[in-house]
Amino acid sequence: MADEAALKTLxxxxxxxxxxxxxxxxxxxxALLRAFFRSRLRGRAEDAEDLVQETLVALHTRRESYxxxxxxxxxxxxxxRYRLIDFLRRAKHRAHASLDGIDVGEPDPDYExxxxxxxxxxxxxxxxxxxxxxxxxxxxxxxxxxxxSEATGLSESDIKISIHRGLKTLMRLMGEExxx
Amino acid sequence: MKTDDLINALSRGVEPAERPRWRMNLAxxxxxxxIVAVALVAxxxxxxxxxxxxxxxxxMKAMFSALAAAVILPVAVQLMKPGRPLGWRLFAIxxxxxVCAIATATALMGEMPxxxxxxxxxxxxxxxxxxxxxxxLAVPAAALLTWFMRAFTPTRITLTxxxxxxxxxxxxxxxxxxxxxxxxxAFVTTWYTLAIAVCAALGAFVGSKFLRW
Numbered sequence: 029m030a031d032e033a034a035l036k037t038l039x040x041x042x043x044x045x046x047x048x049x050x051x052x053x054x055x056x057x058x059a060l061l062r063a064f065f066r067s068r069l070r071g072r073a074e075d076a077e078d079l080v081q082e083t084l085v086a087l088h089t090r091r092e093s094y095x096x097x098x099x100x101x102x103x104x105x106x107x108x109r110y111r112l113i114d115f116l117r118r119a120k121h122r123a124h125a126s127l128d129g130i131d132v133g134e135p136d137p138d139y140e141x142x143x144x145x146x147x148x149x150x151x152x153x154x155x156x157x158x159x160x161x162x163x164x165x166x167x168x169x170x171x172x173x174x175x176x177s178e179a180t181g182l183s184e185s186d187i188k189i190s191i192h193r194g195l196k197t198l199m200r201l202m203g204e205e206x207x208x
Numbered sequence: 209m210k211t212d213d214l215i216n217a218l219s220r221g222v223e224p225a226e227r228p229r230w231r232m233n234l235a236x237x238x239x240x241x242x243i244v245a246v247a248l249v250a251x252x253x254x255x256x257x258x259x260x261x262x263x264x265x266x267x268m269k270a271m272f273s274a275l276a277a278a279v280i281l282p283v284a285v286q287l288m289k290p291g292r293p294l295g296w297r298l299f300a301i302x303x304x305x306x307v308c309a310i311a312t313a314t315a316l317m318g319e320m321p322x323x324x325x326x327x328x329x330x331x332x333x334x335x336x337x338x339x340x341x342x343x344x345l346a347v348p349a350a351a352l353l354t355w356f357m358r359a360f361t362p363t364r365i366t367l368t369x370x371x372x373x374x375x376x377x378x379x380x381x382x383x384x385x386x387x388x389x390x391x392x393x394a395f396v397t398t399w400y401t402l403a404i405a406v407c408a409a410l411g412a413f414v415g416s417k418f419l420r421w
Binding site for chain 1: 209211212214215216217218219220221222223224225226227228288289290291292293360361363364365420421
């Protein structure tokens with residue numbers, strides 16, 4: 029596992045627009061987050077994985093909020109802790125609202141390690157059309173921003189903004205989503 | 209969607225991140241909050257009639273309030289981004305409150321025993337209304353600061369709400385000084401400080417609702 033210095037190097041490269049470094053950073057971050065959430069939500073591996081995904085989107089859409097004069101891991105865990113507290117608050121709210129006294133049972137042992145309860149792909153459908161199209165084409169169908177621009181008639185900067193806004197909305201939806 | 213797929217999707221075609229500029233925005237937010245509070249004092253309460261001769265004490269009280277805001281500002285700024293320690297910034301606030309307490313005690317010692325209570329309360333038969341009025345005048349600045357803060361990423365939202373509340377309280381107290389008829393040191397160091405603390409408490413309560421992201 030990468031240490032603080034290596035992680036920070038990857039992250040800063042990612043901030044400058046390096047795709048491979050961004051992927052490497054998010055992969056390392058996912059491992060740290062998984063350990064963090066699993067140790068705090070014992071026996072609820074899927075909830076933990078939901079939180080990992082939600083926090084990854086948060087780290088990515090809020091990456092400009094990192095102050096390089098402080099440790100990157102402090103930033104990462106501050107956001108992770110915030111997402112966890114927000115999750116527990118929502119869970120408490122839900123418990124009072126509907127799940128009171130319901131036995132949620134044991135987690136399904138057949139779940140794969142990186143299976144989350146909610147499917148981010150289906151949440152995409154809830155986004156406004158422009159944001160959904162931009163994210164789907166660029167982020168999922170691997171088309172370039174230029175191709176997407178030509179296919180949709182939207183300007184390239186419009187598409188970039190739509191992706192950024194869409195991801196932020198997506199993170200909010202991930203938080204509001206009620207896992208069943 | 210698997211986490212690895214999500215990571216691939218997020219990193220695909222990533223652009224250089226923008227560096228948000230915040231200093232100018234924060235300065236504008238604070239100045240606008242102050243102007244609105246001044247306008248509210250001028251329209252709603254009225255500037256004190258002896259403002260011509262009382263320029264010095266009004267300035268002193270405004271300076272005191274500005275100092276309170278300046279002491280809170282570093283904490284508020286630090287809370288804009290995740291993972292930054294508060295350390296000495298909290299200590300500075302504690303120091304400020306401590307100095308206020310000493311100033312209050314010293315000033316009250318200087319009064320004749322039978323006049324102490326009056327000096328503290330702002331005169332015969334009066335009550336420190338600033339504890340109510342400063343928080344009310346702080347509402348516009350607090351709303352603007354909350355709006356400003358929502359563009360950033362506070363992760364300790366209750367504390368951030370308190371910092372926003374206290375900061376807007378300091379700004380509002382600067383405006384309130386134009387109206388405030390009481391000039392005694394013990395009055396200002398006690399009740400202005402308490403009014404700002406009330407703003408902080410209200411901010412902590414409201415902040416956790418409006419600063420979620």
